[in-house]
Amino acid sequence: MKKITIKEVAEAAGVSKTTISRFLNHNYGNMSKETKERIAEVIQRLGYRPSKQAQALKSKHSYLIGVVVADISNMYSSLLLKGIGTILEKSGFQMIIMDAGNSVSREKELLQRLLDQSVEGIILQPSARQSEQYEFIKKHNIPLLLVDRQTEPKQWPSVLTNNVTATKEVLEKALNQGYEEFFVLSEPIKNVSTRELRSQTVVQTVLAANKKCQIIEVNSKEELIKAIDTILTKPHKKLLFASNGRVLMESLTVLINKEITLPDEIGITGFDDWSLTALVGPGITSIEQPSQKIGEVAAAELLKIVVENSEQPAEFIVPSTIRWRKSV
Structure with missing residues (x-):
């Protein structure tokens, strides 16, 4: 099939090659709406596909x-x-x-x-x-x-996203529900400002209410399971806060496999990147991040x-x- 050229597009649209080039580079200047619509129609009808490399060379833009x-x-x-x-x-x-x-x-x-x-x-x-x-x-x-x-x-x-205000709002409601111990589960925090900000917000909010709080960093599923096993032995009313969607879903998987009743045996919340928490168990209270x-x-x-x-x-x-x- 013969490749359509910019010259053929220009002739069909009744304009110059320069005008077509300007249109393709979004450099409309004083180009009328009628001309833009006519060029767009011709390009679609002829199936013209401009060369990105040629555009880049002429316009000095790589796009x-x-x-x-x-x-x-x-x-x-x-x-x-x-x-x-x-x-x-x-x-x-x-x-x-x-x-x-x-x-x-x-x-x-x-x-x-x-x-x-x-x-x-x-x-x-x-x-x-x-x-x-x-x-x-x-x-x-x-x-x-x-x-x-x-x-x-x-x-x-x-x-x-609004990491601090969203985290604080969820934690304050949990405190009003009578939770005594809070556990932040997170992937390694050191180089990730978002994880640190969320974790610090949990700690500050909980300690301000004179409750207990602990941050637990996990590098693998095995470490996550071990952490949850330890948390489940705690006698007080407790809540898990997952720092991101991956940790939240993996924590839920562990709890479901252990047949833990939510929120009777333990509460859980956190950031959800996947919008899947409505489908799990009784429905998971979560901070839905608009990724x-x-x-x-x-x-x-x-x-x-x-x-x-x-x-x-x-x-x-x-x-x-x-x-x-x-x-x-």
Whole structure:
């Protein structure tokens, strides 16, 4: 099948090749609505697909956005990427997805690879806490936007959820329900600001009410099972708080397999990245994080920087929704 050329599109639309090029590069200027609609109709009718490489050479734009997530196997990452992709596609940009595998050294290698591919911006779920780890990106004058986590000191715009207020609201209700001991279950906290923020909020809220609280970090399912076994032996009314969706679902799996009655024997809540807690047991009270929406906001705000060259505020908060059910 013969490949349609930009010249043929221009002739069919009754405009110049320059006008078609401007349309493809979203550089509309004074182009009328009628002309834009006519060009779009011709492109669709002829099945014309512009060469991204040619566009990049002519416009000096790659139309590529790099996205690096800490762990692509996490459902949070999947929904985040879906949100980012939805917005970028509408704007004519493509994303290059990289998985750091929770490795700071691998993350740096991937970021360098993205810079070598001339991406126009980067969305990063950082694996490191220190901003200095990402200084080399600034030297390339490439816009960087963080998602889910923040680095210290704050240097780049970020899109987060309302970790503190949502956590505190759930904990205060649990305290009113008469819980005496609280246990935060989390994957390793050290390099992840979000986990630390949520855990600290639980501790501060519980200690302020003169109740007991303990943070337990787990690296494997075996460690999680052992931790839950120990917690179940505690005599007082107790509550588990899971720091993210993976820990929450794995904890629920352990409790269900042990035939533990919720919330009679133990209460449980936490962050849910998967929106699945309504399907478990009596229905799990959870903080439902809008992972896909965070991705959409991140992509939209990065494009403002890339396309409009506009300065953005330091932090965007996409609120989570608390789902009050029967596990607390």
